[in-house]
Amino acid sequence: MNAPLKNDRYLRALAKQPVDRTPIWMMRQAGRYLPEYRELRKQAGDFMSLCKNAELACEVTLQPLRRFPLDAAILFSDILTIPDAMGLGLYFETGEGPRFERPVRDFQDVVALGIPDPEDDLGYVMNAVRTIRRELNGEVPLIGFSGSPWTLATYMVEGGSTKNFAEVKKMAFEAPEIMHLLLDKLAKSVTSYLNAQIANGAQSVMIFDTWGGVLSPRDYREFSLHYMKQIVDGLTREADERKVPVTLFTKNGGQWLEAMAATGCDALGVDWTTDLGDARKRVGEQVALQGNMDPSMLYASPERIRQEVQLILDSYGSGTGHVFNLGHGIHPTVKPEHAEAFIHAVQEFSPAYHR
Amino acid sequence: MNAPLKNDRYLRALAKQPVDRTPIWMMRQAGRYLPEYRELRKQAGDFMSLCKNAELACEVTLQPLRRFPLDAAILFSDILTIPDAMGLGLYFETGEGPRFERPVRDFQDVVALGIPDPEDDLGYVMNAVRTIRRELNGEVPLIGFSGSPWTLATYMVEGGSTKNFAEVKKMAFEAPEIMHLLLDKLAKSVTSYLNAQIANGAQSVMIFDTWGGVLSPRDYREFSLHYMKQIVDGLTREADERKVPVTLFTKNGGQWLEAMAATGCDALGVDWTTDLGDARKRVGEQVALQGNMDPSMLYASPERIRQEVQLILDSYGSGTGHVFNLGHGIHPTVKPEHAEAFIHAVQEFSPAYHR
Numbered sequence: 001m002n003a004p005l006k007n008d009r010y011l012r013a014l015a016k017q018p019v020d021r022t023p024i025w026m027m028r029q030a031g032r033y034l035p036e037y038r039e040l041r042k043q044a045g046d047f048m049s050l051c052k053n054a055e056l057a058c059e060v061t062l063q064p065l066r067r068f069p070l071d072a073a074i075l076f077s078d079i080l081t082i083p084d085a086m087g088l089g090l091y092f093e094t095g096e097g098p099r100f101e102r103p104v105r106d107f108q109d110v111v112a113l114g115i116p117d118p119e120d121d122l123g124y125v126m127n128a129v130r131t132i133r134r135e136l137n138g139e140v141p142l143i144g145f146s147g148s149p150w151t152l153a154t155y156m157v158e159g160g161s162t163k164n165f166a167e168v169k170k171m172a173f174e175a176p177e178i179m180h181l182l183l184d185k186l187a188k189s190v191t192s193y194l195n196a197q198i199a200n201g202a203q204s205v206m207i208f209d210t211w212g213g214v215l216s217p218r219d220y221r222e223f224s225l226h227y228m229k230q231i232v233d234g235l236t237r238e239a240d241e242r243k244v245p246v247t248l249f250t251k252n253g254g255q256w257l258e259a260m261a262a263t264g265c266d267a268l269g270v271d272w273t274t275d276l277g278d279a280r281k282r283v284g285e286q287v288a289l290q291g292n293m294d295p296s297m298l299y300a301s302p303e304r305i306r307q308e309v310q311l312i313l314d315s316y317g318s319g320t321g322h323v324f325n326l327g328h329g330i331h332p333t334v335k336p337e338h339a340e341a342f343i344h345a346v347q348e349f350s351p352a353y354h355r
Numbered sequence: 356m357n358a359p360l361k362n363d364r365y366l367r368a369l370a371k372q373p374v375d376r377t378p379i380w381m382m383r384q385a386g387r388y389l390p391e392y393r394e395l396r397k398q399a400g401d402f403m404s405l406c407k408n409a410e411l412a413c414e415v416t417l418q419p420l421r422r423f424p425l426d427a428a429i430l431f432s433d434i435l436t437i438p439d440a441m442g443l444g445l446y447f448e449t450g451e452g453p454r455f456e457r458p459v460r461d462f463q464d465v466v467a468l469g470i471p472d473p474e475d476d477l478g479y480v481m482n483a484v485r486t487i488r489r490e491l492n493g494e495v496p497l498i499g500f501s502g503s504p505w506t507l508a509t510y511m512v513e514g515g516s517t518k519n520f521a522e523v524k525k526m527a528f529e530a531p532e533i534m535h536l537l538l539d540k541l542a543k544s545v546t547s548y549l550n551a552q553i554a555n556g557a558q559s560v561m562i563f564d565t566w567g568g569v570l571s572p573r574d575y576r577e578f579s580l581h582y583m584k585q586i587v588d589g590l591t592r593e594a595d596e597r598k599v600p601v602t603l604f605t606k607n608g609g610q611w612l613e614a615m616a617a618t619g620c621d622a623l624g625v626d627w628t629t630d631l632g633d634a635r636k637r638v639g640e641q642v643a644l645q646g647n648m649d650p651s652m653l654y655a656s657p658e659r660i661r662q663e664v665q666l667i668l669d670s671y672g673s674g675t676g677h678v679f680n681l682g683h684g685i686h687p688t689v690k691p692e693h694a695e696a697f698i699h700a701v702q703e704f705s706p707a708y709h710r
Contacts (some may be wrong), residue, residue, distance in 0.1 A: 164686050166654050173655035173663075216627045216649055218666070254610050255629060272571045274610060294571055299521050300528035308528075311573070331519050 002201060002240075003138030010072040010141050011204065014245035014267050014288045016321045022313065022350035023071035024343055025143070027269075028329030029064040030076045034336055036063050047092050048084075051077050057128040058135050065140065067336065068343045071323075072140050072204070075132060075197070077125055079147030079208055082189050083156045085116035096160065103159030105167070107175075110182045115189045118196030125193075126200045133201030144202030146194055148209035148250075149186035149231075150224035153179070165214055172223050179223065187227040191234040198236045198244050206247040206269070207231060213252025220256060229263040247290055251328060254279070261286040272327035277315040280322075289316070290323040293342070298326075298334040302341035309345035318353045357556060357595075358493030365427040365496050366559065369600035369622050369643045371676045377668065377705035378426035379698055380498070382624075383684030384419040385431045389691055391418050402447050403439075406432050412483040413490050420495065422691065423698045426678075427495050427559070430487060430552070432480055434502030434563055437544050438511045440471035451515065458514030460522070462530075465537045470544045473551030480548075481555045488556030499557030501549055503564035503605075504541035504586075505579035508534070520569055527578050534578065542582040546589040553591045553599050561602040561624070562586060568607025575611060584618040602645055606683060609634070616641040627682035632670040635677075644671070645678040648697070653681075653689040657696035664700035673708045 005011070009023035031037055037060055044050040051057055060076040080098050084090035089101030104110055116122055133142050147155075155161070157168040172179045194205045212224035228248055237244055248260050249269025260268050261283040270279050270291035279289055297308050309324075316322045324346045330339060360366075364378035386392055392415055399405040406412055415431040435453050439445035444456030459465055471477055488497050510516070512523040527534045549560045567579035583603055592599055603615050604624025615623050616638040625634050625646035634644055652663050664679075671677045679701045685694060 164651055164688075166651060166686070166688065169649070169651040170654040173652055173659050213628065217630045217633075219649075252607060252628070273568065273607070275572045278572075294524070294574075296520055296524040297528055299525040304528050331521070333519075333521065 002133055003136075005141060005203070006138050007071060007140045010323060011242065011245065013320055013323050014204065014247070015243055016288055019320050019354055020351060021354055022322050022324045022346055024324040024346045025070045025072040025074065026064070026326050026330050026339065026343075027074075029068075029070060029074065029339075030060045031330065032332035033330055033334045033339065034063055034067070048078070048090065051081070051128075052124045054124065054127040054131040058131040061128075061132045062135060065136075068340055069347060070140065070343065072143050073132065073136055074143040074206075075125075075129060075145060075202065077128065077145070079145070079151065079210070080155055081122055081125055082116060082146065082186065082193060083152055085121040086113050086189070088156060093160075098155060099160040100156060103167075104153075104156045104182065105171075107178050107181075110178055110185070113182070113185055115185055115192070118193045122193060122196070126196055129197050129200040129202055141203035142201060143204045143206055144194060144197030145206045145208060146190045148207050148212060148224060148248075149183045149190060149227040150212055150215075151208065151210045152186050152190075153182055153223075154211045156182070165211070172219065176222075183223065183227045184230075187230040191231045194231065194246075195234070195236050198239050202244070203239065203242070204245045204247070205235065206249060209248065209250040209253065212250035217256065220250075220253070221259060224250065225256070225259055225263065228260075228265075232263045232265050245288075249290070257283045267323070269325070270327065275315055276312055276322070277317060280316055284321060288321040288323065290325045292325070292327040295326040295328050295331050295334070298330065298338045298342060300338075302338060305338060305341050306345040306349075309342065310349055313346075313349055313353055316353070318355075320354065324350070357488055360496060360558070361493050362426060362495045365498075365678060366597065366600065368675055368678050369559065369602070370598055371643055374675050374709055375706060376709055377677050377679045377701055379679040379701045380425050380427040380429065381419070381681050381685050381694065381698075382429075384423075384425060384429065384694075385415045386685065387687035388685055388689045388694065389418055389422070403433065403445065406436070406483075407479045409479065409482040409486040413486040416483075416487045417490060420491075423695055424702060425495065425698065427498050428487065428491055429498040429561075430480075430484060430500060430557065432483065432500070434500070434506065434565070435510055436477055436480055437471060437501065437541065437548060438507055440476040441468050441544075443511060448515075453510060454515040455511060458522075459508075459511045459537065460526075462533050462536075465533055465540070468537070468540055470540055470547070473548045477548060477551070481551055484552050484555040484557055496558035497556060498559045498561055499549060499552030500561045500563060501545045503562050503567060503579060504538045504545060504582040505567055505570075506563065506565045507541050507545075508537055508578075509566045511537070520566070527574065531577075538578065538582045539585075542585040546586045549586065550589070550591050553594050557599070558594065558597070559600045559602070560590065561604060564603065564605040564608065567605040572611065575605075575608070576614060579605065580611070580614055580618065583615075583620075587618045587620050600643075604645070612638045622678070624680070625682065630670055631667055631677070632672060635671055639676060643676040643678065645680045647680070647682040650681040650683050650686050650689070653685065653693045653697060655693075657693060660693060660696050661700040661704075664697065665704055668701075668704055668708055671708070673710075675709065679705070
């Protein structure tokens with residue numbers, strides 16, 4: 001039995017219920033910009049060892065919460081755990097980002113993929129979720145997450161990071177039936193993976209569609225959004241007698257917010273290339289919004305950061321339905337003091353928008 | 356005295372005059388995907404030697420026109436010629452892209468920058484423009500170009516390519532007065548540079564704003580669009596008793612087409628993340644549109660490429676005002692036969708939209 005939730009601002013804002021101030025968390029809030037993270041990472045060795053050890057993953061998840069008054073914790077994990085569990089052999093090359101030993105290139109490769117069982121094949125993630133939820137002790141809600149099917153497919157087909165998306169787009173354009181088979185398997189895998197995270201204690205989930213924005217509008221609907229909707233439709237939407245809100249975030253997806261909101265999700269992540277007030281006018285009746293300060297703003301002075309927070313609060317305007325965040329993950333070279341100034345500014349200025 | 360223009364489809368479409376078929380050219384049509392380019396490049400040594408030799412630059416410009424029935428030629432040059440002429444020391448590191456020996460980091464650096472005289476400091480470009488125009492012999496119009504002030508500033512402040520735009524954004528956010536001084540100098544430099552290209556024979560010009568799309572809407576207007584408008588206002592708009600159309604292209608700028616069209620330019624480049632039919636509805640009364648096939652579509656089969664061309668022609672619909680292009684530069688690893696299939700498909704299918 002987990003402790004009752006003390007700070008539910010994040011869940012209330014996503015449900016568009018009144019809050020005393022705008023809740024805030026940061027994408028990649030547990031990460032390399034924190035010296036205590038770098039220290040632990042050095043001890044653990046590589047990145048995946050950190051993810052696969054429940055105690056260490058829990059410790060890393062909690063680090064930013066000890067420093068800053070954040071309104072949510074997010075599971076420390078990688079977006080590529082599912083393809084790793086499918087047997088593709090995830091590894092990290094220094095300075096190169098994630099790589100797969102066995103990329104997926106043809107029909108046979110896709111047919112051979114199984115749908116991972118979250119408890120058996122991704123037990124280390126579930127273990128981390130349970131540990132974090134217990135250690136959070138009801139302070140703030142825990143966000144679970146996964147990469148979107150399209151985003152996972154880009155890494156699986158390319159075998160790693162890519163600039164032109166040559167291989168994955170070639171498959172999508174040239175052999176859409178193979179791509180759809182892959183995406184369908186991924187959507188099923190993500191659904192059961194997120195449902196297992198919820199069953200183990202995640203109080204909200206987020207789908208990161210990092211690479212949906214490299215597609216044309218038509219291709220986005222066909223290869224990315226369709227499968228995110230399939231996941232939304234299959235998710236457990238209530239746990240502990242509370243709604244489990246689901247947030248979709250397509251980086252560079254500002255042109256498609258209406259279509260994303262129509263999936264039936266609870267909230268959209270918005271990056272900084274869209275004005276938050278415009279986004280609210282377009283979809284704010286249907287969904288809550290998370291965002292959207294440019295993460296590079298954290299390179300500016302605390303005074304300038306405070307000014308930007310006010311502009312974004314003004315842009316969204318009064319009332320609930322806004323979770324403050326960066327428009328993308330915090331950069332590893334940002335000073336923690338600047339993140340602190342950001343978080344404090346949201347706390348200081350946002351109550352005026354909730355009277 | 357240059358030869359009269361034989362194929363003016365490109366200029367007519369940009370002026371929204373009737374055409375028999377949709378004109379086509381490709382961004383980076385003179386480049387690495389062509390074996391004859393790679394051969395010449397090997398002989399010339401480095402990239403800038405190719406740009407600085409008028410005969411070689413002319414030869415490279417004409418190479419794609421000998422292979423394909425394109426409706427425009429584009430000056431072979433680099434977007435970073437202006438900062439190079441300002442004395443920043445442009446060089447290319449293998450696999451690293453462009454670099455500057457002396458990046459611009461503070462007020463003194465910006466104050467020290469002079470505005471290059473196009474004939475004296477960039478005479479090699481003007482020489483190339485004259486040579487190409489003469490050798491084109493009126494076959495198709497010649498497009499001149501420059502990088503946008505913001506895009507030039509990103510390379511000048513970062514000292515090369517960048518992922519997070521940390522330095523240039525820090526300057527913009529933290530010391531906007533220094534950034535504006537830099538951008539104003541760049542806008543003046545680009546204006547006189549493009550006017551000199553026009554005086555020397557360019558029949559149309561294009562401003563490439565490769566990095567405007569990494570800004571928030573507010574920052575885009577302040578740091579990128581404002582200076583593109585300043586350039587549009589200062590350009591020679593007629594030569595040889597013909598209009599010299601100016602095209603603005605902000606990569607990932609699909610959300611801001613209305614604001615771009617309001618600058619008074621003649622056309623907008625549109626990348627593939629925006630539906631061309633939607634773009635036409637939004638701004639097609641004011642400006643012509645260039646675009647917008649995903650360059651990665653050229654990795655697919657000729658049959659699939661032909662299908663995509665039809666979808667894009669359908670999306671734009673009947674009538675003039677469309678110049679077919681890719682949504683970004685052609686990738687170096689594309690097969691020339693696929694580019695050919697693309698160009699032929701536009702020629703074959705587009706007349707039906709101009710009856």
